[in-house]
Amino acid sequence: MKFxxxxxxxxxxxxxxxxxxxxxxxxxxxxxxxEIIINNKISDEDFNNLQKDLSKYxxxxxxxxxxxxIQRIKDTIVELVHEPDMPLTTISIYLAEKLNLxxxxxxxxxxxxxxxxxxxxxIIQKIERAKKLIIEEELTLTEISYKLNYSSVAHLSGxxxxxxxxxxxxxxxxxxxxxxxxxxx
Amino acid sequence: xxxxxxxxxxxxxxxxxxxxMENKFTVFKDGGELMDYLQHPETDLPHILFLDLNMPCKTGxxxxxxxxxxxxxxxxxxxxxxxxxxxEDIENSFIGGANIYIKKPNDFVKLKKAIKDVVNINWQFHxxxxxxxxxxxxx
Numbered sequence: 001m002k003f004x005x006x007x008x009x010x011x012x013x014x015x016x017x018x019x020x021x022x023x024x025x026x027x028x029x030x031x032x033x034x035e036i037i038i039n040n041k042i043s044d045e046d047f048n049n050l051q052k053d054l055s056k057y058x059x060x061x062x063x064x065x066x067x068x069x070i071q072r073i074k075d076t077i078v079e080l081v082h083e084p085d086m087p088l089t090t091i092s093i094y095l096a097e098k099l100n101l102x103x104x105x106x107x108x109x110x111x112x113x114x115x116x117x118x119x120x121x122x123i124i125q126k127i128e129r130a131k132k133l134i135i136e137e138e139l140t141l142t143e144i145s146y147k148l149n150y151s152s153v154a155h156l157s158g159x160x161x162x163x164x165x166x167x168x169x170x171x172x173x174x175x176x177x178x179x180x181x182x183x184x185x
Numbered sequence: 186x187x188x189x190x191x192x193x194x195x196x197x198x199x200x201x202x203x204x205x206m207e208n209k210f211t212v213f214k215d216g217g218e219l220m221d222y223l224q225h226p227e228t229d230l231p232h233i234l235f236l237d238l239n240m241p242c243k244t245g246x247x248x249x250x251x252x253x254x255x256x257x258x259x260x261x262x263x264x265x266x267x268x269x270x271x272x273e274d275i276e277n278s279f280i281g282g283a284n285i286y287i288k289k290p291n292d293f294v295k296l297k298k299a300i301k302d303v304v305n306i307n308w309q310f311h312x313x314x315x316x317x318x319x320x321x322x323x324x
Contacts, residue, residue: 131319165323174279
């Protein structure tokens with residue numbers, strides 16, 4: 001017996017990709033052909049499995065290596081500010097050592113693709129950490145400034161005010177009152 | 186954005202267009218118009234909403250309250266855009282669920298800088314998956 005098939009390669013490819021994403025329980029959006037946005041975080045293991053499974057169908061995941069580097073820079077900064085004892089190095093030395101690349105290169109790629117600087121991102125993340133420590137662990141500003149390697153409380157307060165436009169005490173008051181209103185509703 | 190003052194709307198729209206951001210920008214004359222638009226099921230929700238506090242019928246506070254009671258709008262950043270710089274208004278806006286408070290600048294260059302800073306910090310929060318619950322920014 002001999003028969004002929006008629007097929008739509010694009011549609012078939014979409015179905016294959018969809019089935020694999022669904023089976024891994026990944027939430028995604030398929031934009032134009034070949035562009036997929038993953039809505040929640042995907043573990044390295046799942047990503048590798050997806051890559052392996054799709055390669056059987058000659059479907060290759062192409063991701064921009066620069067974007068991957070930026071993600072690694074961001075992750076490294078977030079990890080750094082979450083260290084129980086933040087090491088006393090500068091962000092430039094820390095990143096260069098962790099990523100094994102020159103800081104000049106890292107810094108250029110970051111600025112070029114994010115329209116922001118590493119220093120700026122580092123400050124934002126330190127202030128994010130400070131916010132969390134203020135409301136969740138109820139540490140004093142002195143304790144937080146020590147934990148995040150600020151030279152003084154004044155330095156931390158100043159940077160908090162400069163980054164968010166409000167003082168740490170006003171921040172604390174707002175979050176507390178928000179939670180109270182949420183409870184009473 | 187929603188603002189009942191025609192001059193303010195124009196001022197703001199010009200600043201946005203001069204910043205050459207590749208974003209879609211929609212203007213509403215009052216809170217009612219804005220809420221109708223947001224609640225329409227086919228509306229593509231914006232990333233950020235600029236809300237004047239003093240508007241007739243539905244004030245900015247009314248809109249803020251309605252939006253924050255709807256789960257569908259959880260990821261929507263709300264920027265209050267107001268002439269008031271009283272600490273009480275700022276604090277109440279934040280307690281009501283605003284993320285950003287912009288004191289209306291009367292200088293065009295300052296307005297452009299403020300919008301740019303706001304859009305930038307908002308993007309940082311969304312793209313880096315930072316905690317929206319504690320996203321407060323006043324300028």
